Amino acid sequence: MEYQNQNHCPVARTLDIIGERWTLLILRDMFLFGPRKFQDLQDSLQGIAPNTLSTRIKTLEAKGIIERRLYTEHPPRAEYRLTRKGLALAPALKALKAWGDKYTAESG
Numbered sequence: 001m002e003y004q005n006q007n008h009c010p011v012a013r014t015l016d017i018i019g020e021r022w023t024l025l026i027l028r029d030m031f032l033f034g035p036r037k038f039q040d041l042q043d044s045l046q047g048i049a050p051n052t053l054s055t056r057i058k059t060l061e062a063k064g065i066i067e068r069r070l071y072t073e074h075p076p077r078a079e080y081r082l083t084r085k086g087l088a089l090a091p092a093l094k095a096l097k098a099w100g101d102k103y104t105a106e107s108g
Helices: 010-018 021-033 038-044 050-062 090-103
Strands: 066-072 077-082
Touching: 010 021, 010 050, 021 038, 021 050, 021 077, 021 090, 038 050, 038 077, 050 066, 050 077
Parallel strands: none
Antiparallel strands: 066 077
């Protein structure tokens, strides 16, 4: 399967949005734990820089995969939750988990 232009390839377009390690781990956490605050994600994702987390969240929000909801106005505090479009990624994440269970060994 060869594509002249990667913009016509659905795999390439999808990877442009979610094909980065931290992005997939943000999605994993949202599937496992539901709506998450920035600090929840920061605590869970050991080693992610706050600016990287912020950038990934903004991208997911801009693409309609997650949505931001304020839970206090003063000071403004938000949590992030999967949209219907984000929830549609469940089979892909489950497939990645199944592949990892089968073909990767746990360290330790």
